[in-house]
Amino acid sequence: MNADLNSFAWLLDRLAYEPRRNGKLALITDYFRCSPDPERGFALAAITGQLRFANAKAGLIRALIAERTDPELFALSYDYVGDLSETVALMWPACHGAAGHYRPAPTLAEIVEALATTDKRALPALLAGWLDALDETGRWALLKLITGGLRIGVSARMAKTALAALGELEPDDIEEVWHGLEPPYAALFAWAEGLGPRPDASDPAPFRPAMLAHPLEDEDFDRLVPADFSAEWKWDGIRIQAASGLNSQGQRVTRLYSRTGEDISGAFPDLAGGIAFDGAIDGELLIVVDGRVQSFNVLQQRLNRKTVSAKLMTEHPAHIRAYDILFDGTEDVRPLPLAERRARLEAFVARHVLSTVGRRWQPAVPILPASGPDRTPMPSRA
């Protein structure tokens, strides 16, 4: 079993060089299969961006290496290598394996726990001790991990796909329970391996994988029968999912997700705060001023923020243009045909008169020929 950070580092090292999606998936699945809990769970958290280390900054790393190396040799080396974490990892004086200096390499679990509980003043000694105990690749991975610069070309979705490949699950099965779970995901791994039940997704507002839009090609128009489809406008916003429900204490939990399942509620309290339904709807996030949908450039000013000012919310109010309903109360309506879901959506929006979602569903439009206007309607398969 791979039990310490050196083996996770080995995975990160291989992922950083492997260009192929299938190659990356095979490497991650193999690591999950060969690594114990809770190590693999923290590895999954690291890859999916669920770990944050507040106190470990580049300045601390520079100070540690300055105590241990000649400044001129460091400058020549840094200039040659061009990356601080890598230079430090390679130059760090090796105690690894030296007589009298042996200490076991830390596990990822140990690192996560210690960084969460260690006082800022004790951090340098803690970090130095770990660097002493790791090899070059281990040191590189540790420094990349704590400074938040993994950059191994693996999305959260890909990591979940690799996890699903441990057994018979589909990646979407993982998505459905993901937001109710915390690292190190022991129950999730057990389920993926067919050794345990589906983890209890106690989250009242989980993400559900959305049906994505695909462009139509010219030849598709000859094959598809217009009567089998309905069409609606594709708006130039971002795809969003609004989910809401009551938790076990009876409090309302509302989340807004991007189409990849990233929780973006923090950037849109105006939208999230106005939602009081039980269920989940799928739609387009738009900025609407005086009844007019604003350009994507305007929307961009509100994206990728952790918090947002009152001024920005007043000037650029967010809205949802509803496309579809996924959950109506606690009922999963996704198995229903689109026409039935459409009726449900209209009734659902009519029931919940909301400042931001209310009645702004899409009227269905007839399918237009390929030579129609620029905004080709997005057909949804019933």
Next chain:
Amino acid sequence: MRPHELLHPTPAGLYCPPADLYIDPVRPVARALITHGHADHARAGHGAVLATTETLGIMAVRYGEGFTQSRQVAVLGGTVRIGAVDVTFHPAGHVLGSAQIAVESGGIRIVASGDYKRAADRTCRAFEPVPCDVFITEATFGLPVFRHPDTAGEVAKLLSSLALFPERCHVIGAYALGKAQRLIALIRDAGYDRPIYVHGAMEKLIAFYESSGVPLGDIRKVVAAERKTLKGEIVICPPSAIQDLWARQLPDPVTAFASGWMRIRARARQKGVELPLIVSDHADWNDLCTTIRDVGAPEIWVTHGQEDALVRWCEMSGIRARPLRLAGYGDDGEAEPDGPQATP
């Protein structure tokens, strides 16, 4: 006699006036002493060449028997007197036949190490430290970031990739002289006994190693018609071939490269390498420093590579040192002009 009167750099190479000879000259000269067979050290067209029997053999394989007008075998440890100078060859541990060359006259001994390494390598004789007044060291990996890992771990990386991707061919770029043979030996020592496939440009030197008493197991030349059948196999080719059409015709290749440069991520990426194997035929930073201490020379001349950092280390250690700016040697030290000569 002062050291620079015994040996000093010239545009043609390191020149020894009292014996009228050059060490590893980069231009044709009357009398040349050759440390080892890499093309930037061993060139054709000299009047007379003194080198180990293996180096002479390698030069003949590469350039043909007419590579020099006359040749003389240097026996390791045996002294040859040329003019007023005693010349002795000592093993350098770099590649088969590689030697350091000691020149001694007027009570001064200078050792030109050529390229060398201290790590274990069963394909050549191990480096022997020679006490001297001036030690000329290479500095290919003369930065403290270069500490080569244990080669067994690198081979394990290769073999685990083969196990994980059994449907893909693993194509490894390795220099045709020294690196390729050492890599094969390391793979064999790890217990891998399947055939290892090689690019046609490597065949002759591998045969030369085997005839010199270095067994390398079942080696097969890649035949064009069989290229598509090599999934799950190891193929070794010159570095220039790994991104060639030649390599891309192999089944879904994993591109590997065996070199000390693979320690630096940007260098590995620049070459499009997916599986970097840190295996070097040069001393790493620690071994450069250890060797300078081992030979105990009061003065160090530093050549081809990262001279500045190693000179700085010598100064910090209280050893007199200066860079010796020699032109004409591979800018990146492990480079060889050996391309894929023939498409097999």
